[in-house]
Amino acid sequence: MSLFHATADAYGRYRPGLPDEVVLLLAGTLRGIRRPALLDLGTGTGQVPTALLPVLPRRARLDLVDADRDMLDQADRTLRPLLTGRAAAYHPVGAEDFTAPDKEYRADLVTCARAFHWMDRPAVLAMADRVTAPGATLAIMGDGSLWTHPAPWTVALRELIQSYLGTERRAATAGAYAQPRRRYEDDLADSPFSDVEEHHFPIRRVWAPDQVIGYLRSTSFARPDLFGDRHPVRDRGPVPSGTACGNGGRARRGRSVRRPARPSAGRCPMSGGERHTVPVDVHVIAVREGEKGPQVLLSRRSGTVYAAGHWHFPSGHVDGPFEDVVTALVRETYEETGLVVDPDDVRAAVTVHHRAPAGSARVGFFFEVRRWSGTPEVREPAVCDAVDWFAFEALPEPMVAYCRAGLEAYRAGVPVALHFQELGDPIGYDPAVDRLRLVPAPGCAERRLGLR
Known part of the structure; x- marks a missing residue:
């Protein structure tokens, strides 16, 4: 049983997608490549490929990797009507165990969103080295979670969950979540993807009650089967607005470039006030x-x-x-x-x-x-x-x-x-x-x- 067993529907519906700034950044790594190959690790319900499809050429190839077959089935249902000629393949294996589909296969962009912390990171980086083209980009993305966000209402939410499941963060039915022993930056430094750019994108999200409940059902720390018939969050009134800051990095073979964080996206100023x-x-x-x-x-x-x-x-x-x-x-x-x-x-x-x-x-x-x-x-x-x-x-x-x-x-x-x-x-x-x-x-x- 996977960490996200039986959560595919909630995951696809309530997990936020990629910010537009991230889509634009990733699209830039493929500029000039006529038949790019995208490899998405820990794809879940395919949110990264779905977000990138509008900027991928019609001859692009997509490979989605996830150990949970339900997640891949949901990704297939989402992507199938949108591919319009693009090839997509689904691989029900862990990211560490992915192998190139054929001898000629080389990925131009490898993405991993909200999943790298669950993986054997040195093994994944070694695998990526074997299957990527020269100059390929590896993009690792994360945006925190409601468990770690410090707003007053998320702190109260975490305490409510802890009152049912104990003080430690759960990792589904596997017990308590264990933090990785090394920083992912150190794992990258010891890999062929040691030339790193970091980009930070401040994101503001407003959560409605049904979105909070749906999001919790998609997580490893509050999925419904952990509570039996005692789920703690049910129609408890309005949830205050919250903010979450997303960040991510990309590692590329070749020249090392470090750029300052981009400013948050805002409304365009115009004469007479905001647009x-x-x-x-x-x-x-x-x-x-x-x-x-x-x-x-x-x-x-x-x-x-x-x-x-x-x-x-x-x-x-x-x-x-x-x-x-x-x-x-x-x-x-x-x-x-x-x-x-x-x-x-x-x-x-x-x-x-x-x-x-x-x-x-x-x-x-x-x-x-x-x-x-x-x-x-x-x-x-x-x-x-x-x-x-x-x-x-x-x-x-x-x-x-x-x-x-x-x-x-x-x-x-x-x-x-x-x-x-x-x-x-x-x-x-x-x-x-x-x-x-x-x-x-x-x-x-x-x-x-x-x-x-």
Whole structure:
């Protein structure tokens, strides 16, 4: 049994991804390589390869290594619809035991995020020396954990866990966690990867209660089976904002360069104050022909998410500046429904500028899809409890008002729509509270659509 046995779903859902600055830094190490090979050690659910895919050329090769097969299966499900021609191989072995798939194999970038401390580090470095190309980069990344972070609320959280499991940090069912006897810097100094650059990226994260619980379920020190039926964290109210500082290094064969830490990413200054930014999300309008006319695919939100119990399009957010909206749509559609969509089959439907009743705004890109492979199913039961097809004239209730606005704007054939709700408006669609405003294309008479 691995340290992270039965945690793959929580790991993939609640472990933070790579900061954009890290993606940019790693992408720079592969610049000019036509067919780069990425080797990710201790890949978990494939967060590093997933973050790097948008900046990897179509001829890139990915090798994911993890001893936990459940983790690799989750990584495969996440990556498969996003590869678009890139080759990916999954290796269910420890990092120390990885061997080159063939005699010609040479990795150009080896990554290891949040996992190096679990490994036989000298053995891993020796293995990396055997399988890497001249001038290859080894990137070791870490960002601490809620166990070690010193904020008052994380200290209280750690004490709560200790009240159940004892004062020592657990390493799953293997007993207490043992700190490595040597610093990883010393292991690097004694390896062929002794020319080291260090980069520090201050990161601010805000944790909601469900994110904290999900994160804990993904860890070796608080995974659910350690508590039996006595899990200590269940709906205990709001969690304060927290910060976490991530850091990492990369070691390269060749010239030694040490650079100062990069400043934290901030908002761009502009005349009159700070630049306004909003989240970008994507929605798939999957349409098929039914016995009585066209039908659209909807999913019902569940759990602790916004608008639980309401029907909505399969949707999600763009994961940073290296993922375009079409790639995000393909990824989210597969993650939520299991449908595999070819990016070439995606059609622009409408863009909606939306403001929720509480005042937060966002921009949603709605896309029409009429071709796919697979059968829709519930793939994320923690946030969705049903998927089904509905005729356009027989839509279910309750339905998220934002989603319904996008659907009606799509049916009206306009390229852009506004949906600015007011304080006190219902989250669900109510024909008596009509906030949809259509923005026609040039040359079209301005129209106003009565919602059906």
